[in-house]
Amino acid sequence: MFNLCWADEGGFPAGDRGAAYGDGLFETIRMHGDQGVLLSRHLDRMVRDAGRLGIPVSLTALRKACAAATSRYAGRFMTGGASCDWVLKLTLTRGEGGRGYRPGSGIRPTLMVSAGSMPEAPLPSGVAADFSRVPLMVNPLLVGIKSLNRLEQVMAAREIEGELFEVIMSDTAGNLVEGTRTNLLLKVPGGWVTPPVKSLAVAGVLRQWVLERLRARGEYVEERAMGIGDVLGSHCQGLYLLNSVIGVVPVRSLAGQDLPGDGGLATIFNPLELLE
């Protein structure tokens, strides 16, 4: 089990390995009252990826913590007596202990639980994005893990200014990988393209759900490397940003160039239908 900490009661111990080395991972979950959007997928991902890092945690314990969190926080996010959406953040660290980078044995993890308001919703007509100048390096061992090592995303997010909603990061070979907080999905003639999981810094919960939904509809989805030519070339029929809190966001303009697309995919995701 973990030490359960509430963000409104205190912070991380100075010696917590999450704060010292980013030795941990997190989930941000869109909530409506006491229910969470795609909650099982978020918790399953945390359990699986904690296991990859060697941080022991059970799904049962996480579910209990979520139940306690909704009891504690959901009432704070009401408008006119009705529930409104809020964001539950779970941060799981390896805890305190060990010497330097090397963890000791039998360390008890820390689970920090916090609640926040929803971010501002993007315009349904779409957003402006640009290419980031910060390259994204994804360690094969850590692929897809929403770990606390997010300095590259922070440095890229510093480029988001003015009307920009997002910047898209590329690997050192020039492949487009993902936004700072979103995965990419491209509409092309005959189907969809998205970068493969093995290239991703964060393998998004909404990304996986959308791919499954599209395939269930019989649509063709290809997971392959994407270049600038794919999104700014003549085959692009629409580019979407995926984030499980914000939703499916059409990109209206990229690096100053208008993108095509009717934004139709944006309606595939209805958070109220996915509450658990």
Place this chain on the structure above:
Amino acid sequence: MFNLCWADEGGFPAGDRGAAYGDGLFETIRMHGDQGVLLSRHLDRMVRDAGRLGIPVSLTALRKACAAATSRYAGRFMTGGASCDWVLKLTLTRGEGGRGYRPGSGIRPTLMVSAGSMPEAPLPSGVAADFSRVPLMVNPLLVGIKSLNRLEQVMAAREIEGELFEVIMSDTAGNLVEGTRTNLLLKVPGGWVTPPVKSLAVAGVLRQWVLERLRARGEYVEERAMGIGDVLGSHCQGLYLLNSVIGVVPVRSLAGQDLPGDGGLATIFNPLELLE
């Protein structure tokens, strides 16, 4: 200026960007009483690399914090009335604020100051090391910065077991880059070889000092990529691990193979001569 925090008084706020994203950097400094080994180099590096991350901090403010830290902590590390060595750790984070990865403007950084005992000294006759199975990816934008994004080093340090003192990490091209907490220096006929700064996750303070000292002696030092053949081949005349707290550590055996070397370089670093 920063918010100065003492590790023995409390921890990081739950919303601190250091704990959330590894958005910060740190120094560990070998102290003797109220003086620090290569102290100026440590503080200069922190100021320079904080600037690269866009975290404002002045050398003057850091020096004041160090003076306060020695007043607070040095007396705790005495044996029989005499000073003994201890370790001062400075962790500077971007502080609290912003929305998600994107920092807000005018955030006040956090400086967390802690004191610890010296790690166990390695045997003067040398240590055993091995190759890590964890690849090391170094973002060109973050080269050399001792940031709080150290999950790769943590994962590699989990491989350090039994008699092992260190594991050596390689990039995805197979070049040897550094240990989890040490830089590499190889003795070859006619001089020395060490991986170049542009390839390093952490550009060590002791590494730079040793290179300068060797060059001042008229010895030839080449900064170039190093492969397994360099260290396990017939040209290897000794491999050393460099860490400013621990010192210059000869490697006696690597991946089970005995390495040559008289360990002579280990005496180049006398911490008592480098106190400031």
